[in-house]
Amino acid sequence: MSIIRQIIILFGRLIYGREYIRGKYFNKNSIGARWILQCWFWQKIMRYNSDANWPVSHRVQVSNAKNIIFDPDDMQIFHTFGSYFQAFSAKIIIGKGTWIAPNVGLITANHDFEDLTRHAEGKDIIIGEKCWIGMNSVILPGVVLGPNTIVGAGSIVTKSFPEGNCVIAGNPAKLIKLIRKSGDDNDYKE
Structure with missing residues (x-):
């Protein structure tokens, strides 16, 4: 060095x-x-x-950083462009080995429908290990993604997929395919 x-x-x-x-x-x-x-x-x-x-x-926006938990070996997620980590009143927990593409929004609290000047109560977002969140995707409050979940580009994730090992995509995101692990070599097959 x-x-x-x-x-x-x-x-x-x-x-x-x-x-x-x-x-x-x-x-x-x-x-x-x-x-x-x-x-x-x-x-x-x-x-x-x-x-x-x-x-x-x-080029990234972080709101309430004390509520964001991640592994320091995954620092790259804070060095793309346009991503938004909103953790006002809830936590964003990002599993080790996860990659987050540019322009992704992780949003723990929406606006209160009765008073748009306020935010509704926040809900934690939990992203498992070795996930990939595709470009221009949005993860909404309370979503839990299990390990090895791939979120297709441009997806709006409104519900949880806690089992992981899957590809989800769309608006709202739905299950596209399951990924099954083959042996100890960490290869994944459709």
Whole structure:
């Protein structure tokens, strides 16, 4: 690891939560140091996504970061563009190894139908391990997705698929196909 990269990583551990500035994106030849430099100005100076204690791209919107739980090895989910993580009064829990494409919305609370200036009570969103949320998809309050769930691009997920191992798509999202695991090699087959 070059001395410059080491200094940037050390700087990142001072301005962000130390628990987040570790793992595969902050090892040698990784992009974590670049994320620290790119996000530092927007988060710490311009105060955009400033409540997040980890590097978040200014092209992503995070609301109430303390309610977002994820594995630091999956930091890439906060470095695409256009994604929206709204965790006002409920949690967003993202399982290890999950990928979230650009322009995805995870919304824990809708507006109150009787008073649109307020939000209804929030409901947790739980996304299992090794899921893939396709571009321009929206996950609505209370949705639980089991492990290995693939959400097709442009889908609106209004109900839970807790069993996982499936492909869902559409508006509203429905089951397209099941994915069955074959042996210990982690290959998946239709």
